[in-house]
Amino acid sequence: MVTIIDYGMGNLGSIYNMFEKKIRVNCEITSDLDKIASAEKLLLPGVGAFDKAMERINQGGLKDVLDMKVLQEKTPVLGICLGMQLLTNGSDEGNLPGLGWIDGYTHKFKFEKNQGFKVPHMGWNEVHRSQESLLTTGLNELVTKPDRPRFYFVHSYYVKVKNESNSILKTKYGHEFDSAIQNDNIYGAQFHPEKSHKFGIQLFKNFVEL
């Protein structure tokens, strides 16, 4: 059973459908703290602003439950998009501290006009493995060279981890950034697996099998 944390940030239907219909694993969308406390796998989605998301997590005891589950019980958790940025210490986008589960920071994409990089970074982009991880198993096998595994991105802020050992995938947009990160049982993906057909299905399948 995968438990998707509903804290009012973004549309969760596609994530739910991918687990239920494509991977055929039970999935629930919930804001109930008891259900979250007894979850086997946690999924932290997120579309929206950093501070608004942290405010919602800090309110009503969700943060304490998450800290207990993730840091003490070592329940696997996957943060997606803003959900991954929340795993870091903080963001250029807001003033509130992040969850701080993975040492790193979330920066704003800044490009000069003549560089030709539009923000948000939107569309499919390639990922390159920076570290072996169970989360990214089998991605290279889905393509025929010279094609590379790819995912769908929509974001204006990017994560840079402090310790390279926490980076598992990298992507280049103007410069390199960490497109997937890991610290023990804690995982983050900047892209949207639920919008990345076979690549997303593989990644979610890996998460279920952790």
Next chain:
Amino acid sequence: MLRTRVIPCLQLIDETLVKTVMFKKPRYIGDFVNTVRIFNELEVDELCFLSIRASQKSEKPNFEILSQIASECFMPLSYGGGINDFETASRILKLGFEKIVLNSVVFEKPELITKLADHFGSQSIIVSIDYKKDFFGRTHMYSHGGTQKRQGDLIDFVKRIQSLGAGELLLTSMNQEGTWSGYDLVMLKAVSEVLEIPVIINGGAGDLMHFRDAIHNGASALGVGSMVVYQSKGMGVLVNFPDRNNLLKTLQ
């Protein structure tokens, strides 16, 4: 490197998929849901659905069918046709569509762009502009599926919709649409030079060389129609998508 997106732009009338030529003579391609399933199996990277008679007939989107599509297709999806208020747009986004496409309504209620962008973010708003050159080579914009001529200069208008909060522009040449003869590169260049937002060029794609030309003239994404629903020009229906590695060679 970020890949240029190749987006099948699929035309709908009621529950059937059709393909027009220069916005006329809609030809039956297949049942909507079944055809979309084939595109889903082909693992295309993005799909755009345009209900081409909705504004003319003042029809609301078919939410039931769109909901079915959203629960089966795991790729970015956009929908346009008959979206003329906040509630309709909001409902489509909540079904799991990334983006909504606005056309007729932007001529009548341009402020809707801003309202939607403030609420859902610019990245979820595509404004679609259809245009045609007349006998004297003058450009005119059209709404309501190419049936109502609009006043105003296209370049001024696209700048305006950008400043109102549109996240992308879908630019369709009615003269080229369905002809397989290549995109309107002159207009593409003129528009992409004045805009910061991505331009999806549409109308006229017939082969991979047309893709390359469009990228060189400022396209961020490429709309395709006839190419992906017919075997080849003048031939029968065959839902298809260019081979991935050929596409890579072309797009790089």
